[in-house]
Amino acid sequence: MPPVSTSSSRLIYDALKACGVRLISALPETWLVHLIRMADEDPEMTLVRLAKEEEGVGISAGAHLAGVKSAMLMQNHGFLAAVNGIVSCAQLYRIPLLMLISHRGSFGERDPWQTEGGGVTEDLLHALRIAYQHLDDPLHVAHRIAEAQTLAYSSNKPVALLLCRDLMWEP
Amino acid sequence: MTRVDALRAIYDQLAQRVVVTIMGAVAAELQSLGHRPSFFYLQHAMGLASSMGLGIALSRPELSVIVLDGDGSVLMNLGGLTTLARYRPKNLLHIVFDNESLLSVGGFPTATSTGSDIAGIARAAGVPRTAAVHSVDEFSRAFDEALAARELTTVVAKVEAVGPSGYVTDLALLENRFQFQRYLKGAGRSA
Numbered sequence: 001m002p003p004v005s006t007s008s009s010r011l012i013y014d015a016l017k018a019c020g021v022r023l024i025s026a027l028p029e030t031w032l033v034h035l036i037r038m039a040d041e042d043p044e045m046t047l048v049r050l051a052k053e054e055e056g057v058g059i060s061a062g063a064h065l066a067g068v069k070s071a072m073l074m075q076n077h078g079f080l081a082a083v084n085g086i087v088s089c090a091q092l093y094r095i096p097l098l099m100l101i102s103h104r105g106s107f108g109e110r111d112p113w114q115t116e117g118g119g120v121t122e123d124l125l126h127a128l129r130i131a132y133q134h135l136d137d138p139l140h141v142a143h144r145i146a147e148a149q150t151l152a153y154s155s156n157k158p159v160a161l162l163l164c165r166d167l168m169w170e171p
Numbered sequence: 172m173t174r175v176d177a178l179r180a181i182y183d184q185l186a187q188r189v190v191v192t193i194m195g196a197v198a199a200e201l202q203s204l205g206h207r208p209s210f211f212y213l214q215h216a217m218g219l220a221s222s223m224g225l226g227i228a229l230s231r232p233e234l235s236v237i238v239l240d241g242d243g244s245v246l247m248n249l250g251g252l253t254t255l256a257r258y259r260p261k262n263l264l265h266i267v268f269d270n271e272s273l274l275s276v277g278g279f280p281t282a283t284s285t286g287s288d289i290a291g292i293a294r295a296a297g298v299p300r301t302a303a304v305h306s307v308d309e310f311s312r313a314f315d316e317a318l319a320a321r322e323l324t325t326v327v328a329k330v331e332a333v334g335p336s337g338y339v340t341d342l343a344l345l346e347n348r349f350q351f352q353r354y355l356k357g358a359g360r361s362a
Contacts, residue, residue: 023230046229047259051250058219058251062226064192065211065352066234070226078271089216093348 005082009034010098011138012163015145016071019097021062022046027055031102031168033048035073042108053078057085067106069149071098076105076121077114086128086158093167096159098145103134103162108169125160136164172307174268174330175200180241180311184318185210189355191225192239193220195275196334197268201239203335206342208354214344218248221255221265227355230261234358235262235318242269242283249292252325253277256297259323265298265312267325270332278332293325299322 012033016024024039025048026032039047049057056072064072074082079101090097104111105118125132131135131151144161152159174196182204190210192198193316198212213220224238245252245267255265271284281290290303302313310328317324 021228048225048229048254051253052248054219054223055248055251055254058213058216058222059226059229061219062223062228064226064229065223065348066227066355068228068230084217085219089213089219092215092344093213094345 004031004034005168005170006034008138008141009038011141012135012145015142016043016048017042019146019149020073021149023048023059023070023156024069024073025050025070026061027053027056027075027078029075029102029104031104032073032075033165035100040169053082054085057082057089057097060097061089061093064095071100073100075102076117076162077082079121080117080124083124083128086130091128094156096149096156097103098149098152099158099160101160101162102168103164104164108165121162128158131155131158131159132160132162134162134164136166138167141167160171172305172310172328172330173333174328175203175272175335177268177310178204178308180227180307181314184314188235188237189219189358190237190239190313191216191224191227193217193241193244195241195338197239197241199335199338199340202340202342205338208254208350209358210346210347211351212342217244217319218251218360219312220244221251223250224265225251225258225260226261228263231355232260232262233262234355236260237266240265240267243273243288245289246281246283246287248259252293252296252298252315255323255325256293256299259297259299261321261323263323264314265293265323265325267327268330269327270330274331274332274334274343275338290325290327293327298323301327303329305329
């Protein structure tokens with residue numbers, strides 16, 4: 001098992017549960033393995049394993065209109081793959097989305113194939129006018145997730161939290 | 172078979188059910204038969220109507236959810252068929268109107284015009300029940316059988332590549348969205 005932080009993953013998962021999230025869509029990625037396992041093992045959570053991240057936008061939109069709070073787990077390359085759905089479903093129809101995006105390709109990245117995505121992720125969030133914050137400290141996890149969801153619902157818009165190396169990776 | 176004739180044949184049975192459609196001709200033709208608060212028209216995001224239907228069906232198992240899809244949209248999200256099949260909600264009926272073209276943008280032929288078989292793709296993806304139909308009678312029968320079976324079904328209805336004269340209706344996108352959400356909030360919960 002890669003040295004992805006179990007304790008930070010637990011903090012994130014518990015924060016999502018505390019916010020009333022009952023449906024999570026996800027595509028596997030190294031930093032998300034514990035989170036996805038926690039969702040899979042939780043009888044109170046509906047985990048939807050996707051073929052491609054854009055589907056998750058539609059699933060979350062359907063869940064929202066049906067009265068269920070959801071979150072999306074994806075890598076930043078998955079965010080890149082989901083952009084049309086975010087714009088032409090979630091933004092066009094004013095759907096709150098809570099997106100947790102693993103911020104690969106930033107300082108410390110060893111995988112050469114991850115190094116382009118990190119450089120465009122924040123620029124793209126700005127271009128899409130999606131409010132976001134970094135999650136890089138366990139102390140900030142619970143309240144930032146709660147506040148992100150609060151803004152998503154009050155604005156009826158997507159919001160993003162960038163899961164950073166300092167939080168997700170064991171030192 | 173024309174799509175509007177197929178829609179007319181099932182229109183009465185759409186009452187008390189939740190309907191999610193794709194953009195363009197399907198949305199305009201269903202509205203021409205009469206809008207209901209339980210109908211949502213995804214007027215963009217091609218490919219995601221079936222994903223929205225999945226999200227609703229998983230969230231509210233007591234509701235009967237019908238997705239009215241098209242060949243162009245399905246081809247943009249073939250992976251979505253594998254996700255539908257994986258969770259196979261019993262309360263979801265997936266109808267694909269296949270006119271073998273991207274009609275609303277000028278009628279460019281899709282890959283179903285050269286032999287790609289959406290019912291076959293759905294079956295191979297693991298959708299437990301599939302059907303391909305060519306007449307309104309066959310379509311009505313497949314629709315009734317799918318609802319009676321209470322199992323995820325994809326019905327591919329081959330239809331003529333004709334549509335309405337226009338696609339913009341007087342129902343604003345956000346009006347539809349909030350009305351639909353309000354309907355779902357009350358549906359099945361007041362009874």
